Amino acid sequence: MSETIFETRVPARLDRLPWSRFHWLVVFALGVTWILDGLEVTLVGSLSPAIRGEDGLGLTAQQIGLAGSAYIAGAVLGAVVFGRLTDRFGRRKLFTITVAVYLIATILTGFSWDFHSFLVFRFFTGAGIGGEYGAVNSAIDELIPARRRGQVALAINGSFWVGAALGAMASVVVLDPDLIDPALGWRLAFVVGGMLALIIIWIRRFIPESPRWLMTHGRPETAEAIVTGIEERVVRRHGPLTPVDHLPPIRLERRGHTPWGQIFHALFRRHPERTFLGVVLMATQAFCYNAIFFTYALILTDFYGIPDSNVGWFMLPFALGNFTGPLLLGRLFDTVGRRKMISLTYAVAGLLLCLTGWLFSQGMLSAVAQTSAWTVIFFFASAAASAAYLTVGELFPLEIRAITISLFYAFGTLLGGVAGPWLFGFLIDSGERSQILVGYLIGGGLMLLAAVVELWLGVAAEGRSLEEVSSPLSQVK
Numbered sequence: 001m002s003e004t005i006f007e008t009r010v011p012a013r014l015d016r017l018p019w020s021r022f023h024w025l026v027v028f029a030l031g032v033t034w035i036l037d038g039l040e041v042t043l044v045g046s047l048s049p050a051i052r053g054e055d056g057l058g059l060t061a062q063q064i065g066l067a068g069s070a071y072i073a074g075a076v077l078g079a080v081v082f083g084r085l086t087d088r089f090g091r092r093k094l095f096t097i098t099v100a101v102y103l104i105a106t107i108l109t110g111f112s113w114d115f116h117s118f119l120v121f122r123f124f125t126g127a128g129i130g131g132e133y134g135a136v137n138s139a140i141d142e143l144i145p146a147r148r149r150g151q152v153a154l155a156i157n158g159s160f161w162v163g164a165a166l167g168a169m170a171s172v173v174v175l176d177p178d179l180i181d182p183a184l185g186w187r188l189a190f191v192v193g194g195m196l197a198l199i200i201i202w203i204r205r206f207i208p209e210s211p212r213w214l215m216t217h218g219r220p221e222t223a224e225a226i227v228t229g230i231e232e233r234v235v236r237r238h239g240p241l242t243p244v245d246h247l248p249p250i251r252l253e254r255r256g257h258t259p260w261g262q263i264f265h266a267l268f269r270r271h272p273e274r275t276f277l278g279v280v281l282m283a284t285q286a287f288c289y290n291a292i293f294f295t296y297a298l299i300l301t302d303f304y305g306i307p308d309s310n311v312g313w314f315m316l317p318f319a320l321g322n323f324t325g326p327l328l329l330g331r332l333f334d335t336v337g338r339r340k341m342i343s344l345t346y347a348v349a350g351l352l353l354c355l356t357g358w359l360f361s362q363g364m365l366s367a368v369a370q371t372s373a374w375t376v377i378f379f380f381a382s383a384a385a386s387a388a389y390l391t392v393g394e395l396f397p398l399e400i401r402a403i404t405i406s407l408f409y410a411f412g413t414l415l416g417g418v419a420g421p422w423l424f425g426f427l428i429d430s431g432e433r434s435q436i437l438v439g440y441l442i443g444g445g446l447m448l449l450a451a452v453v454e455l456w457l458g459v460a461a462e463g464r465s466l467e468e469v470s471s472p473l474s475q476v477k
Helices: 010-016 021-052 061-089 091-109 115-143 146-158 160-174 182-195 197-206 211-215 220-238 260-270 272-293 296-304 308-335 338-361 367-394 398-416 419-430 433-457
Strands: 005-008 250-253
Touching: 005 220, 010 211, 010 220, 010 250, 021 091, 021 115, 021 146, 021 160, 021 197, 021 220, 061 091, 061 115, 061 398, 061 419, 091 115, 091 182, 091 197, 115 146, 115 211, 115 367, 115 398, 146 160, 146 308, 146 367, 160 308, 182 197, 211 220, 260 272, 260 398, 272 338, 272 367, 272 398, 272 433, 296 308, 296 367, 296 419, 308 338, 308 367, 338 367, 338 433, 367 398, 367 433, 419 433
Parallel strands: none
Antiparallel strands: 005 250
8 A cells, every 4th residue: 555545444433432421522612612602693683772872882773784794794704714724724723713813803892982893893703703613513523423413513503592592691681771881781791702702712622633634634643543542531431342443444645735626626526516505505594594683683672662671581582492493303314314304494494484574564473472483483494504504514525624614604694694684774774564574585485495405405414424425535445
């Protein structure tokens, strides 16, 4: 065998591992990112009336929508830049750097002095979070055994909504004028939220570099050593594992980084159907989520007369539905299958969104009924959105996993996420329920389109190793 070609059983060894403390550590260390992201983003949604008011920055609803778009635009750029660096330098280094960017920008948001400074700081906050998508989702896919990959990926991505619930409760406190000066409360929320990211940086010190990334970047010896260390800890608690010699090997060629030409060849020549599927799933869920979530507080205050200080209470059931959806449905993505479950969740969310939009336009919903409807809709939509990230992470070669996730996130979000908050902010400023219905029908229709495309092009990746779903670029037959 040539010195440049080596044989390894790292993928099979990782997939045979029983669920252990190591996997719980991975779930916690990577999931806590989305908890803090959810906390920060929900604070922006809940605090938007306060930021818009006299004690805030005096913004219009359209400016609030533009700030949401700036956050998404930053996430798009951050995803592409940091995603490329993640495939080049490793998952572990980059998911530390991206959290640091998020931390600094979030704290600075609390010191915004006008609309333009607020816009800039929101942009860089988004850049940090955008960079997280490629690094974190790559690590999830590559460290979690194949039989539980779907369930864990959905649960971690859904943990965003634990943070959303915490953010909603925090907003009730910081917006209470009897507790905190209204001019200070919203600023304090950003500063404290940013400081909490220090917890993430500390916890992630205990997560090793992805052995799969190491083996496909010419460092099989390091990859083997990391896996051996994990196995030794698992054996001490769970007993002997299947002998290594009984596991299927994979032959790889040592190589460095992957040039852009090979990335685009893999996307558009090797897997064009998967590329189209990924774009549709990411763009449709991005429009639906960002359009509604970034402007939901404005709907409550402008159309239902909910006081700014009480908006957080209405966010709690909304967050609950978003978290429990991926948590309770996630196991079905590994048993019933990807294609059926992804199509089902997109379709149900789309139909319910159109129906609820019509009821809203007819004035048939109270604030409580509106919130209840969103809770049910996003029980399914949250699972669908999380499955979109799972899909684009599974369907492409290991060497380009992070940049692939990042490109799909960036392109899909650019198509569906940037315009959504601005459009809904504009429609809300019109004061006409019939105008807002148009936005809801667009969002619901896009989700239904995604359900059809998944039925047509979806891949049965459940229970299969990543290398079986898509062979590495460096694999030698």
